[in-house]
Structures are given as C-alpha cells and as structure tokens.
Amino acid sequence: AISPTAIVSDACASYSTLERLNRNVKPALDDLTQTTDFFSYYRLNLFSNTCPFWSDENGMCGNIACAVETLDNEEDIPEVWRASELGKLEGPLAEHPGKQVQKEKPKKPLQGSLGENVGESCVVDYDDECDERDYCVPDDAGTTGKGEYVSLLRNPERFTGYAGDGARQVWDAIYRENCFQRSSFPQSASLGGPAQARGPAAMDFKAVMEAAGRKEVLEQERQQNPLTPFVAKTGLEHEDECLEKRVFYRVISGMHASISTHLCWDFLNQTTGQWQPNVACYVNRLHNHPERISNLYFNYALLTRAIAKLGPHLGEGGPYTFCTGDHDQDAETRAKVLAVTENASSVPQIFDENIMFKNGEGPSLKEDFRNRFRNVSRLMDCVGCDKCRLWGKLQTAGYGTALKVLFEFDNNNEDIPVLRRTELVALFNTYARLSSSLAAIQKFRAMVEQPETAT
Numbered sequence: 402a403i404s405p406t407a408i409v410s411d412a413c414a415s416y417s418t419l420e421r422l423n424r425n426v427k428p429a430l431d432d433l434t435q436t437t438d439f440f441s442y443y444r445l446n447l448f449s450n451t452c453p454f455w456s457d458e459n460g461m462c463g464n465i466a467c468a469v470e471t472l473d474n475e476e477d478i479p480e481v482w483r484a485s486e487l488g489k490l491e492g493p494l495a496e497h498p499g500k501q502v503q504k505e506k507p508k509k510p511l512q513g514s515l516g517e518n519v520g521e522s523c524v525v526d527y528d529d530e531c532d533e534r535d536y537c538v539p540d541d542a543g544t545t546g547k548g549e550y551v552s553l554l555r556n557p558e559r560f561t562g563y564a565g566d567g568a569r570q571v572w573d574a575i576y577r578e579n580c581f582q583r584s585s586f587p588q589s590a591s592l593g594g595p596a597q598a599r600g601p602a603a604m605d606f607k608a609v610m611e612a613a614g615r616k617e618v619l620e621q622e623r624q625q626n627p628l629t630p631f632v633a634k635t636g637l638e639h640e641d642e643c644l645e646k647r648v649f650y651r652v653i654s655g656m657h658a659s660i661s662t663h664l665c666w667d668f669l670n671q672t673t674g675q676w677q678p679n680v681a682c683y684v685n686r687l688h689n690h691p692e693r694i695s696n697l698y699f700n701y702a703l704l705t706r707a708i709a710k711l712g713p714h715l716g717e718g719g720p721y722t723f724c725t726g727d728h729d730q731d732a733e734t735r736a737k738v739l740a741v742t743e744n745a746s747s748v749p750q751i752f753d754e755n756i757m758f759k760n761g762e763g764p765s766l767k768e769d770f771r772n773r774f775r776n777v778s779r780l781m782d783c784v785g786c787d788k789c790r791l792w793g794k795l796q797t798a799g800y801g802t803a804l805k806v807l808f809e810f811d812n813n814n815e816d817i818p819v820l821r822r823t824e825l826v827a828l829f830n831t832y833a834r835l836s837s838s839l840a841a842i843q844k845f846r847a848m849v850e851q852p853e854t855a856t
C-alpha cells in the first residue's frame with residue numbers, strides 16, 4: 402500500500418495556498434454559477450424516487466417530528482420558520498420535456514416559467530445514458546421525461562432545521578459505505594436496511610471516528626504551521642489504511658463539513674427572524690473537529706484538480722456547447738467557464754490522481770470504490786427535506802463527476818471526458834459550494850480568534 406508520506410509528497414498544498422487560490426477562483430465561480438442560465442438551473446428527480454434502503458417507518462424524516470430536536474416547541478413558532486417550511490423548494494419547477502420534445506429543440510419554455518430570459522434550449526439535457534464509468538447513479542438513468550428543473554439561486558443551501566433520527570440515519574448509512582471490509586459485494590446491494598445498519602459495519606464507523614479523535618492533537622499542532630502539507634492532516638493516516646479508502650472517507654466527510662459550514666453560516670435566528678452566521682454552530686461542528694475542516698480543504702483540492710484537468714476540453718472546438726442555438730450566450734458562458742478553469746490551473750497540480758488504484762490492493766478497490774460512491778448517491782433519496790435533498794443530490798453528483806474525470810480518463814489529449822450537462826452543472830456548483838465554504842471558514846475563524854474585530 403502507498404504510505405501516507407507518499408500522499409503528502411504527491412498531493413501537496415497548504416491551507417494558505419488553497420485560500421489564496423480561492424480568492425481568485427471564487428469571483429469567477431460566483432459569476433459562472435450566479436449569472437448564467439446554464440449553471441443556475443439543475444435537473445434532477447427530486448420527488449419520484451423512493452428511498453431504496455429503508456422504509457419511511459424506519460426513522461425516515463420528512464415530518465415535523467424529525468425537526469423537533471433542533472427546534473424546541475416547533476408549534477410555538479411562526480409557520481414560516483418551521484423546518485418543514487424551511488426545507489421546501491422555492492420558485493417555479495419546470496418538468497423535463499422528454500426526449501421527443503428535446504429533439505425538436507423548442508424555443509419556448511414548456512411548462513412553468515424558468516425565470517426571465519431563460520431559453521429552454523439552455524436547460525435541456527440531450528443525453529440521459531448511463532455510463533459504466535459513472536460514480537453516481539444518474540438521476541434519470543435509462544428513462545425519459547423524468548425529473549424537474551430547479552433554480553439553484555432560488556433555493557440556496559442553508560439552515561433548514563432538518564435534523565434528528567432521519568438525518569442521522571442518512572449520515573450513518575453514508576459513513577457505513579466507507580467500511581471496505583467486504584472484498585466484493587454486488588452493486589447497489591451493500592445497504593440491506595436497518596438491521597444491517599446496526600451490525601458490524603456500524604462498529605467500524607465508530608472505530609474510524611475514534612481514530613480521527615486521536616489525531617486531533619496532531620491536527621492542531623499542524624494547523625499552527627500553515628506550510629504543513631494539508632494532506633498530512635487527514636486525521637486518518639493509519640498505517641493499515643490505504644490511500645483509496647482514506648480518500649473515500651475524506652470526500653464524504655469533507656462534503657458533510659461543507660454542508661455544516663453552510664447551514665451554520667446561513668443560520669436562522671428564530672428569535673430575531675434574521676439569517677446570520679451562528680458561531681456556536683461552527684465551533685461545535687467544525688472548529689472543534691479540525692480533521693473535518695481538513696477534509697473540506699482536501700475536497701477543494703480534489704475538485705480544483707478535476708476542473709483543471711477538464712479545462713482544456715471546455716474551450717472552442719471541444720465537445721461542449723453550453724447552450725444550443727444562441728451563439729452569444731454560448732460564448733459568454735464559455736468565457737466564464739474558462740475563467741474558472743484557468744484560475745484552477747494556476748497552481749501546480751495539488752492532487753495526483755495517477756497514484757490512486759495503482760499499488761498494493763489499490764487496483765482491486767476501484768470497482769468497490771465506484772459502487773460505494775454510487776450507493777452514497779442513492780442514499781440521497783432517503784433525505785427527508787426537499788432543499789437538503791436537492792443540494793445533497795447535486796453535491797454527490799458533483800463529487801461523482803470529479804472522481805470520474807480524475808480516475809476514468811487518462812491525462813492525454815485523446816481521452817476527452819464527455820459529460821452530461823447535469824454532471825457539468827453539478828461539478829461546477831459543487832466547486833462553488835466548497836469555495837464559499839472556504840471563505841466562510843476563514844471568516845468564522847476570525848470571529849472565534851478575534852471576536853471584537855471580526856465583521
């Protein structure tokens with residue numbers, strides 16, 4: 402197996418390098434994801450899939466009771482502040498037009514209004530096919546006419562009040578996918594349901610978390626030296642844990658950390674009714690767990706590398722058109738995409754995908770890794786809050802796309818990653834989520850360290 406030292410030397414960047422990079426990337430990413438139709442509408446199956454792993458009676462959230470743990474006396478607060486209201490989607494939904502209509506490339510919005518000046522041609526996917534190289538289950542694989550378009554701008558990722566047993570069950574099941582204790586398992590069958598959830602795999606999760614705890618002191622020491630390579634800060638660098646398993650854990654923990662960052666940053670103060678940062682939330686969920694912050698930064702590096710690798714294929718002459726029929730809009734969107742990819746390429750390679758799945762047990766792990774990540778994406782159908790499910794699905798699709806770009810395509814000009822529109826939108830929006838998490842963490846850190854000067 403590859404030793405932890407090898408990872409440090411091959412995938413190296415400090416917190417400060419990533420934060421400096423993010424100061425350049427963030428404006429470009431915000432511009433791309435907040436001002437273009439192509440990247441601000443996402444198509445997914447939000448409502449038509451049921452949770453494939455357990456039934457609603459087994460603690461699935463989606464009802465008020467789930468939220469009571471965080472919102473005391475929920476009935477006493479105004480309805481608009483209740484978790485069930487906070488978690489609802491805003492804005493018009495447009496249904497997927499279906500393949501038949503897609504071929505005709507309609508000029509007018511089909512159903513619902515997607516907002517002003519949004520041409521339907523900019524929000525249509527032409528390719529729903531599933532690919533064996535996918536790390537995610539495409540939301541509408543093999544089907545037509547399914548899925549809805551949702552405005553990401555109208556539905557920001559923020560505090561919703563979704564908590565309690567339902568949310569906990571989903572996170573536990575996600576982390577259980579990290580336990581690579583079985584040498585092989587049938588695709589889509591690793592989660593058997595609640596009985597299995599309480600079995601040995603759950604104990605492995607506990608061991609992983611305890612191991613992370615033991616590393617915290619080391620973490621804190623290392624964080625005081627910003628030049629320490631960030632990959633060394635995983636908190637999970639066990640001698641017996643190979644790179645691939647560690648990367649899997651870091652991706653999901655980093656995603657979890659990013660979600661926590663956003664809900665703490667955009668938190669509803671139920672006393673004043675104001676949306677504002679909640680420092681105590683940050684301290685409890687992130688500041689006191691530096692390995693989670695480290696994993697978030699790791700994800701930022703991972704996505705930076707995936708975007709940089711994809712960059713050369715996104716220019717003129719490549720397979721991507723961004724919008725069919727409108728040359729000006731197409732060119733404008735492309736220029737904004739390239740502004741992001743050029744910034745992401747401005748640092749030396751900070752994650753080396755070429756050392757993954759190569760040595761030791763690595764090659765045999767690849768399919769397992771991919772299948773487990775697909776299960777994580779399937780688990781998003783068990784999230785019992787619409788807005789959380791939207792961002793959970795988008796982000797697992799974004800990470801899945803990054804892993805596909807990194808591990809399924811060679812670094813040569815002939816092996817061109819061709820992605821579905823939804824994958825591209827998910828990838829860039831997930832990068833934008835991580836980018837805003839980095840910015841929020843820096844501000845939170847200032848609030849904790851210098852509360853009197855922090856704004």
Ligand code: FAD
Nearest residue numbers: 559560561562563564568571572654657658664693789793
């Ligand atoms: P949780 O965040 O539920 O964590 C459960 C346990 O996991 C913790 O006790 C800890 O042991 C461990 N843990 C926590 N963080 C990490 C980490 N980074 N790495 C490793 N282990 C960790 N709520 C919102 O308000 N807005 C949202 O948009 C939102 N989106 C969600 C999306 C998904 C897919 C899911 C499953 C939940 C979402 N939630 C959202 C709920 C939110 O993530 C929490 O579950 C909820 O706030 C309750 O938090 P908690 O303190 O009980 O701990």
